[in-house]
Amino acid sequence: MFIGGIEVSGHSKWATIKHKKGAADKARGKLFAKLIRQVEVAAREGGGDLDSNANLRTMYQKARDNSVPLDTIERAIKRGTGELEGVNYEQVNYEGYAPHGIAMFVDVLTDNRNRTGAEIRSVFTRAGGSLAEPGAVAWQFERKGVVMAPGTVDEDLIMLAALEAGAEDVVVEGENWRITTEPSDTASVREALEASGIEVSSTDLTYLPQNVVELASSGEAAQVMAVMDALDDHDDVQGVYANFDISDEILAELT
Numbered sequence: 001m002f003i004g005g006i007e008v009s010g011h012s013k014w015a016t017i018k019h020k021k022g023a024a025d026k027a028r029g030k031l032f033a034k035l036i037r038q039v040e041v042a043a044r045e046g047g048g049d050l051d052s053n054a055n056l057r058t059m060y061q062k063a064r065d066n067s068v069p070l071d072t073i074e075r076a077i078k079r080g081t082g083e084l085e086g087v088n089y090e091q092v093n094y095e096g097y098a099p100h101g102i103a104m105f106v107d108v109l110t111d112n113r114n115r116t117g118a119e120i121r122s123v124f125t126r127a128g129g130s131l132a133e134p135g136a137v138a139w140q141f142e143r144k145g146v147v148m149a150p151g152t153v154d155e156d157l158i159m160l161a162a163l164e165a166g167a168e169d170v171v172v173e174g175e176n177w178r179i180t181t182e183p184s185d186t187a188s189v190r191e192a193l194e195a196s197g198i199e200v201s202s203t204d205l206t207y208l209p210q211n212v213v214e215l216a217s218s219g220e221a222a223q224v225m226a227v228m229d230a231l232d233d234h235d236d237v238q239g240v241y242a243n244f245d246i247s248d249e250i251l252a253e254l255t
Helices: 010-020 028-046 054-065 070-081 113-126 155-164 183-195 218-232 248-254
Strands: 090-098 102-110 141-150 169-173 176-181 202-209 237-242
Touching: 028 054, 028 070, 028 102, 028 237, 054 070, 054 183, 054 202, 090 113, 090 218, 102 113, 102 202, 102 218, 113 218, 141 183, 155 169, 155 176, 155 183, 176 183, 183 202, 202 237, 218 237, 218 248
Parallel strands: none
Antiparallel strands: 090 102, 102 237, 141 176, 141 202, 169 176
């Protein structure tokens, strides 16, 4: 994927490797828990009305795309708005480095900042990375919305629909179209695409690196991905983002 001429496909390639290893299916229960927590926090921060809370609409749709049962999502919204008793989660970001100078930005929802901070530091250290001071790498990442659609969709159709809806960029990534938006426009861009008859594969809010570091070998890539996997496995971690890229040849070696 390219934004402003900069390739930022590292994270998606990491996700591809996880999927091919079968980790996605094994982690399904953990994924559900993370998605439910994201819905709950979005409802707490912006209210339970999907029409007026764009972030909640995005998280709601992300949960549905991943087959989270509707009643489970609705209970999460009610916990977020206070209609049902729930845990008060706090959003915290951690920054650090993987081997070879790769910057990492970790998005966390926790009910105990002190416990989670100590655990994240330990995860970094055990996996061969290091935790950094706040602000050390955050400036290298931008918060964006991402909408994915099958690459079989006609280019003119998806370009017109996405850009008219306010999308910032439309590019080919692998076998898909990747549409980048401002976070607040993510849900409306998805809805505009679907209104044009375009199937949407997924919607998410993410952090995209402004510049990337090319990893030279499968060994280097494996070291970086070991840190990403270890962080992603933590229950409180909602997303791990890094500024690396690897070639398709290295990707093939890893998978």
